[in-house]
Amino acid sequence: MSVLPVVKYGNTILRKKVKFINPDMISDLRNLINNMFDTMYEEEGIGLAANQVGFDMNLMVIDVSHLDEYKNIEPMVFINTEILEEKGYIEIEEGCLSIPEIRASVKRAETVVVKFYDEEGNRKTQKFSGMLCRVILHELDHLNGKFFTDYLSPAKRKLVHNKLIEISKNGYPSTGVIL
Ligand code: NI
Numbered sequence: 400m401s402v403l404p405v406v407k408y409g410n411t412i413l414r415k416k417v418k419f420i421n422p423d424m425i426s427d428l429r430n431l432i433n434n435m436f437d438t439m440y441e442e443e444g445i446g447l448a449a450n451q452v453g454f455d456m457n458l459m460v461i462d463v464s465h466l467d468e469y470k471n472i473e474p475m476v477f478i479n480t481e482i483l484e485e486k487g488y489i490e491i492e493e494g495c496l497s498i499p500e501i502r503a504s505v506k507r508a509e510t511v512v513v514k515f516y517d518e519e520g521n522r523k524t525q526k527f528s529g530m531l532c533r534v535i536l537h538e539l540d541h542l543n544g545k546f547f548t549d550y551l552s553p554a555k556r557k558l559v560h561n562k563l564i565e566i567s568k569n570g571y572p573s574t575g576v577i578l
Contacts (some may be wrong), residue, residue, distance in 0.1 A: 400437045401433075401434040401437055401438075402424075402434070402437050402438045402441045403435070403437075403438045403452040403453070404452070404453075405433050405438065405442060405447075405451055405452060405458060405497060405547045406450070406451055406452065406453055406469060406495045406497060407497050407498070407549075407566050407567065407568055407570050408497050408498045408546065408563050408566045408569075409563070409564075409566060409567020409568070410432050410451045410497075410520070410567075412453060412455065413450055413451070413541065413544065413546050414548070415450075415495060416542070416544050416558060417446060417448075417449065417450050417454075417457050417459045417542045417543075418455050418456060418457065418545050419479045420456050420457055420458060420478055420479055420496055420516075422479070422516060424476075425469055425477075425478060425516060425518065425520040426520065428456075428458065428478070428518070429518070431449070431454065431458070432458070432460060432476055432518055435436070435447050435449065435452060435458075435460045436453070436460050436462070436474060437475075438452055439460060439462065439496075440462075442496050442556075444462065444496045444547075445462060445463050445465075445530075445534055446459060446460065446461040446462075446534040446535075446537060446538045447459065447460050447496065447538070448479045448538045448539075448541035448542050449460075450540060450541060450542065451496060451497050452466070455543050456572050457471075457478060457479045457480065458476070458478050458487040459476075459479070459480070459538040459539070459541070459542065460474065460475070460476050460477075461474070461475045461476075461531070461534050461535065461536075461538065462474035462475070463530050463531060463534060466530060468529070469529075469531070470532060472531070475517075476517055476518040476573060477513070477515045477516075477517075477518070477535070477538075478515055478518070479515060479516055480514070480515040480542070481513065481514045481515070481525065482511060482512070482513055482536070482539065482540055483512040483513060483514055484511070484512040485508035485510070485512075485536075486508060486510045486512050487508055487509030487550045488506075488507070488508065488509060489507065489509045490503050490504050490505065490506045490508055490555070491504065491505065491507070491530075491533050492577075493505050493507075494545045494546055495536060495546065496538070497541075497546070498547075498563070499541050499544060499566065499570075499572070499573065500562075500571060500572050500574070500575035500576070501548065501559055501563075501566075501572065501576050501577075501578075502560055502575075502576070502577045502578035503547065503548065503551055503555065503559070503576075503577070504578065505547045505550050506533065506550070507533060507536045507537075508533075508536065509530075510526060510527065510528040510532055510534065511527055511529060511535060512524065512525070512527075513524070513525060513527070513535060513539075514525045528541070539540070548563065549552070551578065553562045558576065558578060559576055559578065560575055563572075
């Protein structure tokens with residue numbers, strides 16, 4: 400088991416769009432994928448994007464099986480994910496391992512259809528809703544250099560501004576915030 404350090408808000412790798420992975424190289428990712436799952440479980444997250452552990456790659460891991468209604472859903476790996484369709488809108492509170500102690504309600508699509516490769520290199524097109532849709536969209540934002548705090552209204556963003564500066568300096572804020 401290998402837990403990797405999670406990079407925090409303020410690190411430039413979290414603000415850039417990551418690179419797609421050569422599909423022929425997917426079999427080489429096994430170790431990194433296992434380490435990403437280990438890291439996510441250790442940090443008690445439900446999703447993790449590769450750039451959150453310092454890798455410039457379009458790769459994310461998700462496991463929502465601790466939630467009752469998803470207990471039969473296996474952990475999932477998404478490689479080179481592209482959104483084909485988004486529908487509806489729903490507001491859900493989010494947090495982020497790269498922005499500790501800050502939570503906020505964010506409006507995103509209710510369902511999403513994505514095209515991706517799984518960890519075996521199989522091409523898939525699948526529709527997701529509920530918490531899976533939410534986590535996929537949050538992690539995909541990471542891979543595109545975005546944070547959930549980018550969606551806050553100017554007034555709310557002002558409230559978290561100093562906390563985000565504290566996180567970029569110290570890795571954590573002086574106090575938590577829920578918006
Ligand atoms: Ni996040």
